[in-house]
Amino acid sequence: MDYFPDRQHVRLRSLELGTYLHAAADGIEVGLHTDRASVTAAWTVHRYQNEHDNTYLLLHSAASGRYLAAATNTRAPRGQSGFRVEQREFDEPEVASIMWQVIRPGNFVLLRHVGANFLRANGRRRFSWNSGVTVDKFQNMSTMMHWVVEPIPALQAYPGVPAPIAEPLSSPQFTCILFGRDPPPVRAIRFQRANDDGTFNEDGWREFQFTGSSSYRLLYELIIRLDIVNFVMCVRAGRYARLTPLLSNLPSGTGNTLYIVAIHNMTPGADELRFPDMGAA
Incomplete structure (x- = not known):
């Protein structure tokens, strides 16, 4: 867990593909993208300790505040391996789907969901139609489950919210x-x-x-x-x-x-x- 100090912002880069774990703007989807400068590529570390003194890694999006979760009851989209990964709320005292364990076998980390599946990237080509993020079982272990943790320095002051956007507010x-x-x-x-x-x-x-x-x-x-x-x-x-x-x-x-x-x-x-x-x- 040394790679994940509490409250630190980090990026997670696929060692195999070079793309980054992104929280989609809808607050639900999770995907891969080359853009490392977008706030949707930033995740905030929340170290969580349960009543048995076990410590788990939780990651919430710096864009939406919603937590990285394994939806292990929902199969991954066609062409991807394992089960869906999404963003969800932390709305109960303990939510198993957002709890992760860190394994560091080398110059990368593995993120193991408490349900025993591992976070993985999909799509061997960078812009492949089947690219995405899922969780998959240990038996399918591959370099697609290797993630590089990139710490993000902190700004000294609040950067503010985005500029106004054009949107229809009263369209029939x-x-x-x-x-x-x-x-x-x-x-x-x-x-x-x-x-x-x-x-x-x-x-x-x-x-x-x-x-x-x-x-x-x-x-x-x-x-x-x-x-x-x-x-x-x-x-x-x-x-x-x-x-x-x-x-x-x-x-x-x-x-x-x-x-x-x-x-x-x-x-x-x-x-x-x-x-x-x-x-x-």
């Missing part, structure tokens, strides 16, 4: 059907301001309806509702998930409710937050 349903557009997502935003130490009250949530995926627009809405300006928006992907500073637009496929905690700048809670420097070599 028939217009979406006529032009083949997906209707804009509508979700409940449950939000609150954290205490100065970064803690918050589970009974302190307020709620409003939000249309679209722009984190810039969401920031503006929260400025009005919280009556503060200088804060970091953090998303909580499940009751037991760690807070993740929002660095991307909102995931499009992750349900009807998003939990946001605002941590005011210049507080001890804000000082504890970490932001990956995706431009670092």
